[in-house]
Amino acid sequence: MLLFALVVSAAFAFLSRRTMHDRLRYTMWSVIVFLVAAIGLGWLMYLFQK
């Protein structure tokens, strides 16, 4: 999951940002959002388990 988040975030960063510094910042921010969303949704689904 971490690898997926890292690669997808890097792709988004290269497409949406111009400078390397902005790309790195965006990649880090995007990875964090990916992980938080994935873990959060996982716990949310846990609430609805049988």
Place this chain on the structure above:
Amino acid sequence: MPSQENRNPLAALLIGILGWLVPGSGHLLLRQWGRGLGVFCTVAAMAGIAMAVRGRLFLLATNDFFDLLGFAADCGMGIFFYIAQKWSNGGPDVAHAAGDYGTRFFAAAGVLNVLAAVDAYRIARGQEEEDEGKEDDADTPSSHRTEHSDADPASELQLSPAGVPGVPPELPAEVSRGESIAVKQEPPASDETKRSTES
């Protein structure tokens, strides 16, 4: 920066198609080296990981709607779709989680490559520059005023400290709004200093 010649719709379409066929090539043709290499490396990395963990590659020979969606996503990889078909690693490993991840990596690589191809097309058409211009105007509406507000209006106008009574100071040909307000405030200050000296 794309030149004016690249705003030809047909050339932009060709750049988009080439960008889909070979990931990153559209941006490289537009001389955006960072984006082109970044797109190529990320799409290649995802396709390589998917091939290494034996993900499933969807083919056109299917009647299932979701398999067709998977085929459409995998096709987005361009030349990596062909390479993955020829890659023999024991077939797809759908019995394990790694193989399932590989299937998702294939689809994500395809979708990202299509996104990059569309981005290359938009850059070639000049649409990205227009969007960035609109974002700059929305984010910093006073960006033009900061050039004038940072400078001291009085020093910009080079007014003499005492001035000549009854004679308005000569203004330069182009005066911004901020400078004109400062000029208007000058005469009352000189009258007040006169009254204070007289009293």
